[in-house]
Amino acid sequence: MMKEALTYHVPVLLKESIAGLNIQPDGIYVDVTFGGGGHAKEIVKGLHGAGRLYGFDQDEDAEKNSLPDKSFTFVRSNFRYLIQFMDWHGIKAIDGLLADLGVSSHHFDDETRGFSFRFTGDLDMRMNKRSGKTAAELLNTYPEEALADVFYIYGELRNSRAIAKAIVQARNNRKIKTTQDFLDILKPFFSREKEKKQLAQAFQALRIEVNGEMDALKELLEQASQLLKPGGRMVVITYHSLEDRLVKNFFKTGNFEGEIEKDFYGNIQSPFKAINNKVIVPDEEEIDRNPRSRSAKLRIVEKVK
């Protein structure tokens, strides 16, 4: 299939997340993961007059999807610099923020980016092609123990130590360069039935490390909670349990460990009030239509007044 014919990204939990933002027509909103602009287009529809949307994405490819609407501004940056860039645009407080974490379908479908084991290509995996170490550089330089941690912590792979050892052995013979090189190292560790799932876990783990995703998420959540006006909404869609745990803890307690602080009367002290007590997940219809949505989890909170 020609690359142009592929959809950049199908937005996940669109209706639910937009409803969660409770858009005020003259409000200031930020979509920190603009991607194909699927969520952003819906947000902009709800704005009038002074209403504004700022769309962040660290991938220059996403800028091509920028919305031709005077209420929209694209910001090519990592969302870990949220406050800095909003400040630059003269914004000190916002009414709502949406984060639809991780990579887009565009990343998986572009064989030159190295995100997918469906293609042979350079093992890059950087969302921002202009900065940081590629996945190949990381595999060729990280100490064995650090590699094992990446696959254990981010990939939840039980044989992470053996995988790390095999990576070090392989790179001593020849530099690891492509997705195929990485696949050749991994495949002997996975059984046929579980191969696809475990390869996805290994690729995901490497991607999380390459892009510093967990640290960026922590910085985002802290800055978002400072920027949000009282009554403002934060809407976050996660795709794996580590991300979800972090978001869940932070929303419940205002810290990443989920340590509950109570006031004199025993009420939990948190900067947020949950809008959905139970996590929102896609229904069967959405999963059939868009299998990528399968692992999505949506959480919505309001900043306490």
Ligand SMILES: C[S@@+](CC[C@H](N)C(=O)[O-])C[C@H]1O[C@@H](n2cnc3c(N)ncnc32)[C@H](O)[C@@H]1O
């Ligand atoms: C799941 S996609 C979002 C799709 C979007 N909601 C849509 O409807 O098209 C995630 C996007 O966020 C971007 N992204 C991920 N982490 C980021 C970060 N730390 N800073 C900025 N952009 C990031 C990725 O480049 C990708 O385009």
